[in-house]
Amino acid sequence: MQxxxxxxxxxxxxxxxxxxxxxxxxxxxLASLPQRTAYGxxxxxxxxxxxxxxxxxxxxxxxxxxxxWAKPSRGGMQFGRALQPLLPYRDDLCILEGLFNAQSVAxxxxxxxxxxxxxxxxxxxxxxxxxxxxxxxDQVLAQRVGKQTALPSLxxxxxxxxxxxxxxxxxxxxxxxxWSSPTRPATKxxxxxxxxxxxxxxRRQAGLDRTILDQVLADAKSLRPKLAARDRVKxxxxxxxxxxxxxxxxxxxxxxxxxxxxPTLTKADMPRPAxxxxxxVPDHMRLILDLIVLAFRMDRTRIATCMxxxxxxxxxxxxxxxxxxxxxxxxxxxxxxxxxxxMYLKTNQFHVAQFAYLLRRLKEIDEGxxxxxxxxxxxxxxxxxxxxxxQADRMPMVLAGGGGGSLTPGRLLDYRDRPVADRRACNxxxxxxxxxxxxxxxxxxxxxxxxxL
Numbered sequence: 244m245q246x247x248x249x250x251x252x253x254x255x256x257x258x259x260x261x262x263x264x265x266x267x268x269x270x271x272x273l274a275s276l277p278q279r280t281a282y283g284x285x286x287x288x289x290x291x292x293x294x295x296x297x298x299x300x301x302x303x304x305x306x307x308x309x310x311x312w313a314k315p316s317r318g319g320m321q322f323g324r325a326l327q328p329l330l331p332y333r334d335d336l337c338i339l340e341g342l343f344n345a346q347s348v349a350x351x352x353x354x355x356x357x358x359x360x361x362x363x364x365x366x367x368x369x370x371x372x373x374x375x376x377x378x379x380x381d382q383v384l385a386q387r388v389g390k391q392t393a394l395p396s397l398x399x400x401x402x403x404x405x406x407x408x409x410x411x412x413x414x415x416x417x418x419x420x421x422w423s424s425p426t427r428p429a430t431k432x433x434x435x436x437x438x439x440x441x442x443x444x445x446r447r448q449a450g451l452d453r454t455i456l457d458q459v460l461a462d463a464k465s466l467r468p469k470l471a472a473r474d475r476v477k478x479x480x481x482x483x484x485x486x487x488x489x490x491x492x493x494x495x496x497x498x499x500x501x502x503x504x505x506p507t508l509t510k511a512d513m514p515r516p517a518x519x520x521x522x523x524v525p526d527h528m529r530l531i532l533d534l535i536v537l538a539f540r541m542d543r544t545r546i547a548t549c550m551x552x553x554x555x556x557x558x559x560x561x562x563x564x565x566x567x568x569x570x571x572x573x574x575x576x577x578x579x580x581x582x583x584x585x586m587y588l589k590t591n592q593f594h595v596a597q598f599a600y601l602l603r604r605l606k607e608i609d610e611g612x613x614x615x616x617x618x619x620x621x622x623x624x625x626x627x628x629x630x631x632x633x634q635a636d637r638m639p640m641v642l643a644g645g646g647g648g649s650l651t652p653g654r655l656l657d658y659r660d661r662p663v664a665d666r667r668a669c670n671x672x673x674x675x676x677x678x679x680x681x682x683x684x685x686x687x688x689x690x691x692x693x694x695x696l
Contacts, residue, residue, distance in 0.1 A: 293610040293618040295647045298547040302594035304575035305630030307587045313338040328596040334653040339640040341659035342668045353633035355416040358554040358626045364669040364687030380672040400431040400550035417554035435516035435530045506542040575630035598623045619644035649678040
């Protein structure tokens with residue numbers, strides 16, 4: 244029996260079908276129609292909305308200060324030369340001025356004491372025998388939000404994790420912005436092929452991983468009674484990381500979404516990268532950023548961090564026109580030499596351009612009544628402002644996206660003249676975690692939210 248037109252919106256599900264005597268044809272996802280369960284019962288529209296995603300893109304060694312600025316104007320924000328690549332997206336972002344981590348300013352280690360706590364605001368231990376940083380906000384999110392996806396979080400980078408010592412401290416401090424516990428950094432992946440396999444799901448590798456995990460857990464169980472109490476704590480922490488892998492494998496093997504919002508992509512729309520690391524730095528960075536887009540679009544994770552380079556970076560920017568003869572660290576520590584300052588600015592512009600590329604990719608993806616960028620909260624930042632002076636009392640920060648309607652972009656938020664308590668970076672992190680559905684009474688050195696965000 245055909246229903247009258249006035250009843251169509253009540254009778255049809257978003258997963259509607261066109262039927263005829265010749266067969267059935269599924270309609271596309273129709274966001275304007277009511278969502279229904281398998282039994283035809285109408286349910287809330289809330290689950291049909293795209294999930295919120297959080298990402299942090301880090302670049303090392305600060306900025307050339309003269310050209311890192313923004314100011315409001317009638318036609319939209321104006322930017323200094325360093326931020327020029329973001330002009331097409333100025334209505335999609337907030338420029339944050341004056342936020343910092345007090346524990347970084349107090350730490351006498353100008354680099355390694357001021358970088359790994361970027362996302363935690365915690366004190367960085369200077370004891371060689373006690374590697375310790377606070378747990379970072381992305382991993383707090385991964386523990387809560389990450390339960391809903393195959394990968395709790397995606398931790399990516401371009402330069403390898405270093406184990407050498409620098410000024411008596413481990414370069415783990417300079418290689419990791421994501422820490423799953425105060426004493427354990429999250430494993431950073433720099434091989435695009437491995438990250439691709441983790442995102443897409445390599446069933447053969449998952450089976451191999453399961454076999455290895457079973458062997459490791461059996462060995463650990465037999466070893467534990469032989470250990471002293473202190474070593475048992477270390478072993479338990481290690482085993483917890485193994486359990487994280489187990490949970491990842493289990494989540495990857497199933498999809499729980501039967502109704503409501505579904506990812507816009509179910510299979511990878513890019514080829515698997517080559518096994519080796521790209522030797523061209525721009526290609527490597529773009530590929531890593533493409534993988535973040537892929538993971539978000541397939542809803543394989545909702546949390547991602549990316550280090551474009553390490554602290555104390557030895558990356559050579561000779562691929563940029565006019566940049567010659569110096570590694571990145573040397574350009575940032577330029578003693579105000581005009582030639583090296585100009586090259587330093589070029590590296591800043593290059594890093595900003597990579598973030599602009601990520602924004603463009605996300606803005607091109609339609610998720611119904613909003614783009615993937617509208618659903619995201621993306622933080623672009625460094626641990627220092629003036630890299631030459633190791634200035635830690637002002638961090639360069641750009642926040643992009645709409646956070647699913649929870650953020651009003653297109654603004655400059657300047658906190659430099661506010662009291663110190665209002666300038667804590669952890670105020671921002673609490674506010675971002677709120678928007679991701681993780682509400683905490685305090686985090687790091689803060690128990691308040693960022694004003695006016």
